[in-house]
Amino acid sequence: MGSDSFSAESVSMLQWLPENIASYGPRMDAVFSNIYYIVGVWFLAAEAFLFFCIIFFRRRKGRKAAFIPGHSYAAMAWVLIPAILVLGFDLVMDHQQVPVRREIKEGAPAADQTVLIKGKQFVWDITHPGADGKLGTPDDKETMNQIYVPVDAVVGIDLQSEDVIHSLWIPNMRFKQDVVPGRSIHAWFKAIKTGDYKIGCAELCGVGHGNMGGWLHVLSAQDYQKWLKGELASAN
Ligand SMILES: [Cu+2]
DSSP, rough: OOGGGGGOOGGGGGGGGOOBTTTTTHHHHHHHHHHHHHHHHHHHHHHHHHHHHHHSSOOTTTTOOOOOOOOOOHHHHHHHHHHHHHHHHHHHHHHHHHHHHHHIIIIOOOOOEEEEEETTTTTEEEEEEEETTTTTTOEEEEEEEEEEEESSEEEEEEEEESSSSSSEEEEEGGGGEEOOOTEEEEEEEEOOOEEEEEEOOOOOOOOTTGGOOEEEEEEEEHHHHHHHHHHHTTTT
C-alpha cells in the first residue's frame, strides 16, 4: 500500500465526508472519490441524453411515431457500446478497491488490544481489557455506548449480537460492520487522531434503533492509562 495514486486529500468531493481519523482512511476515501467521479460523469451523460431525446423527439404535428425494433447493429450499438464502457469502468473500480479491501477486511494486523462489543436492542455493550490488556479477566472495564481506545494503537474489535442484526458504524473511522447473531466477527481499526467521535447503528433493528448511538473516545496513551485507572475526570 501507500502508492501515491491513492492519495486523495486534494480531491474536493472528500470535503463532504466526515473528518477521517483512520489509518487506512485516505485509501478508502480515494476509492469513494473514484466511484463518485466515474458514476457522476455517467449520471450527467445519461441525464443529458434523456433530456435531448425528450426535447428533440417530442410529439410534433405531421411527424409520425416510428417503431424501431433495434435489430440492426447500428441500433444495437447504442446499447452495447455504453454497456461495454460501463463494464470497463466497473473493472477499473474493482481493481482499485481490491487492495484497500484486502488491507481492511483481510489483512488485520496484530492487535495491541481487543475490545468486545455486543449489540443488543438497543445499546452497545462494550468490554475493554483492563491494565493486563486481556479480555475475560477481572479488571475488564464495561461501558454502555462508549468506546475508549488509545490513539495510534491497532484496536481489534470483536463484534457479537445478542438478538438481531445490528451494524456498528463509526463514520469518522470509515468503519461499518454488520453484527450478526450467532457469529463473532473480528474487525480492527487504528485511530490517528484523539477526540470524541459519534457511533451509531446502521441496521434497522427495532423501535429503539435510533437510540443506539454513542461515542468513540480516542485518548492519548497517558489519558487512556488514566481512564483505565478511573482517573479521567470526564469519563464514565
Ligand atoms: Cu441496532
